[in-house]
Amino acid sequence: MQSPSKTVRNATQEAMNQTFPRSVLSASRDEFGNKEDNPDAKDLLKMNVKDGELPLDLQGHVFIVAPVGSIDSPDDRGQRTNSTVYPSSDGTTPLYNGDGMIYRLDFDNLEAGAFLSSRLVKPPCYYADTATDKCQKYQNLKFKNYGITRLGALGVRNQLNTAFVPLKFSQAESERLLATWDVGRPYEIDPKTLETVTPVGRKDEWKEVTNISLPGRLPQPFGVIQTSAHPCFDPRTREMFTVNIGRSFSNIFSQLIPIGYIFKEFLDSILHGQKTKINAKEKDSVILPELETKPLSLCNKIVAIVESIWKFLRGLIGIFTDNFVYLMRWDGSGNLQKWEVRHNGFSIKIKQSIHQMAVTEDYIVLLDTAFKVSVEELLPTLTNKKYQRFEKLLRNFFDRPQLSDNSFYIIRRSDLKPEKFYVDAKKVTISGEAAHFLADYKNPGDLITLHLSHVCAWDAAEWISEFDFDNDKTRNLATTNLQRLYGTIAGPMDISKFGCHVVNGKKGELVKEHQNVIMDEKYTWGPAISTYQNHLLPDRLEDIYWICLGCWEDLKTEHMVHLYKGYKYREFSLESIDDITKQGRPSNLLRLHIAPQESVKKGENRLSIPDAYSFPDGYWVMSPQFVPRNNSGSSTDGYIVCLVHYGDGSDETNGNEIWIFDAASLENGPVCKLWHSQLNVAFTIHTTWLQKVNKRTATYWIDPQKDYNDVVQQQSRQVQDLFNKWVYPKQEPKTEADCQLS
């Protein structure tokens, strides 16, 4: 282990090029693939080899998911487009916000080459978003970006742009695939066609974050459901686990997504008067969603008003009382089973999110993760220039650092009895916040081994926005004439660490003598995403591959300094962080080795970084995926496929390349680089790998019409028309003219 220093003595000798790649700012929304799989797709892309050779023992299929902006994202001139978009160019939309695009790299016909398909994830709200954007008659129902979320009168978009979960519920069944994210039901994707097939769980099997509604406002079809972006699947018992979360008083500001939206409407209405103008011709066919026009008697009106006010107040009270976390189990075909998770007799309170969870042989592990989803992320939307100062003030008032300690909740799987409604959890606190963690499958003697990337003072919910450019101290962000990095994740405010922690699941205690932590001044800055050999589920993790952001001067903001100046576990002073950021630390791919507990002597560290690759100046790596070379199950016998960004995107590669490393020798650099002139990605996130892709044959399917019928029947004729013409039949108008044909 390399001990930290309060100085920068181990700094890279030569200052690196601190220009973060602008290629991350643009993304293509084009779909590619075989016509028989996707009739709307352009041709399948055969990847070009830039350097090296495709290893002939690569196998299977790598899936990558990424947000690629929304239906109304602009092109480089600010114009509407259906192709290459700049989703964050408004100055406040993070690159996280956008429809999920699934990319699949096929390595199953290497003699012909490597091929790439891509397809947008399209749950029902996608079709509502598209139709309300294109068709004038639905314009009052349009969705808009509010920071990290995309909202409208119909509710919140389920963008499914973050991660995957492969599933295999029986020996006979081929592998199935889920697309996931933190705020919406997971959806099953056909691995072959990449088509969006069905949600997991009916609408009425999930509970919304809050049931607050304004007097006179009908329930929204697309309510806010909070879950985990990383449900887990146990291939040995063939069970999938996820969570359904509601949060309340302990994190009241984070509960206010609907109120944030209402607040925005209120501001807009003050400025613009009526929020929606509808021309006379349309007026006859349109009923605004908040009020039905059926004539009511005075008595009925009074009853309706009282009822609405009561619902609103009840929802408001619920903010203070309705904590809940349900642990859900699914067998791939039936209803979701669920248990309320309690600790000391009370429902557990999640203060941030359960971005990640884990399953071991005997336990389910939940973590209140360092990924906050809160009202300040909604506020700076710059819808009106007059309110910019006010919005900045609100951001600074509401915003807060992520919690610096981890609250783990541990549930014994044998306690998940069908006849019970709740399950008790043990709580364990581990210092040093984490957003991602893994667990060894085996837990001998009830000892659970957790592997954390401690993202110390590095906040994935903070991104660069217009507000970061109006301060002399952050002029470094604006010193060049390059595009501003709007929407890009902010850099770390302290060094990150890796931790291997052992917890007694039965007692709910941290086993103190078994804690191991490592940090390295050269490498451990912003370890974002990991991959490992899990094709044959290992009993314990021996090697985990992490990609790290590095330190970039143009990702350092004064707002982050302000948020984390009082960080509890600080290793480097803010002055040192400033120096290091100015010098730069390259983005890297590293292998974290975890020695068996029994092989290390007392006082020795189980953790080491035996192999790493630092990317060239100006290069940034994301989305690593381990591809096994064969079925040996060895933790280093394979390849790491990852996505690399560089430059400003003007290159013929669009500044995006797929690099392939030998997992056993990262330091020797990539063995192959792939590119294609039509591959243009922005902020890619998680990945997965399937050995084979077959057309989905599972019969589990939730009919969207039945799923939404109850709530849609309560809506105006306009909303019912939208669902009947566009959402249920999965139709997309390409232009306004298509709307007239419907």
Ligand SMILES: [Fe+2]
């Ligand atoms: Fe994640």
